């Protein structure tokens with residue numbers, strides 16, 4: 001297929017405006033990998049009529065899905081911890097006993113760049129097969145300069161080797177290496193590593209883990225100050241296991257997003273609304289950790305906080321490789337509507353990454369599209385473990 005063509009005989013969930021922004025019997029004109037026009041086929045401007053046509057057989061077209069929070073690059077796996085949790089140990093107990101994030105750090109440090117790349121490519125392929133066209137990938141399993149940079153280089157290489165867009169996030173403030181003082185780690189390792197990664201052009205955003213088992217708001221603020229000096233946007237793992245004020249800290253720094261947010265309050269929702277930050281909900285971690293505190297979805301709605309959904313794919317709290325399943329969980333576990341779930345993996349996910357050229361079927365946007373063998377967009381959230389992807393277009397290319 002060339003980069004310029006006309007898609008016809010499709011229902012388009014454009015994700016523009018309210019709800020799905022549905023257009024029945026739509027046409028989508030693609031020129032040079034970008035969307036040139038979309039609307040009812042009956043209104044197609046004459047200038048697009050001569051483009052080669054592709055009949056989609058009445059299928060549903062959505063924007064390509066965007067997984068806006070993943071830890072896709074890592075060494076090893078944590079199946080043993082899964083067993084320990086089933087025997088009664090909590091995520092925090094395992095972390096405090098030297099397991100958890102720190103055990104993935106050991107495996108990631110031991111892996112070569114090529115080993116990390118090969119395993120991450122398999123995971124990227126899984127997301128691609130699920131209709132994902134943009135993925136965010138964090139560092140944070142190195143906790144030393146060389147490994148943090150290696151993770152980010154691997155993340156960048158994925159975009160060279162596969163038809164997927166990658167946004168990288170520096171997450172040096174994820175955990176403290178064993179036997180190190182957290183303050184010393186932030187000042188002597190994390191911040192210098194951030195500056196080095198930025199100097200290599202490896203960083204699109206800066207993240208942290210604000211939690212009792214990780215870093216305090218004051219420690220995260222030191223990292224965010226450096227991010228601001230470097231001109232990098234921030235996001236934060238906030239209020240995942242307890243309420244520490246991370247969400248308000250993120251809002252104070254005009255964060256792109258506050259993520260997890262199960263323990264966020266109404267006041268936190270108001271702060272996110274004021275800063276225009278997205279609440280990224282991660283039902284895979286909620287599910288895996290047997291969490292019972294749900295994110296304050298009603299408060300987010302009431303304050304107009306955009307909600308995104310992501311896999312949080314990581315070896316510990318969310319070994320989840322399906323964004324469609326995250327959508328299903330967002331509906332069943334958190335009470336999102338299927339329209340909110342799809343907005344959460346398209347337009348609001350784009351916003352959580354600071355992207356303005358994807359996440360909606362709109363003129364000028366990249367032709368990142370997913371064509372589904374379904375007739376109703378709610379089916380994407382409704383089915384469990386089924387991937388009805390018919391075709392995926394990345395910049396107009398199959």
Ligand code: NIG
Nearest residue numbers: 101209237285312314316317
């Ligand atoms: O998003 N919350 C902190 N970070 C990850 C978990 C990482 C891990 O357990 O390896 C998360 O859930």
Ligand code: FE
Nearest residue numbers: 069071237312
């Ligand atoms: Fe995460």
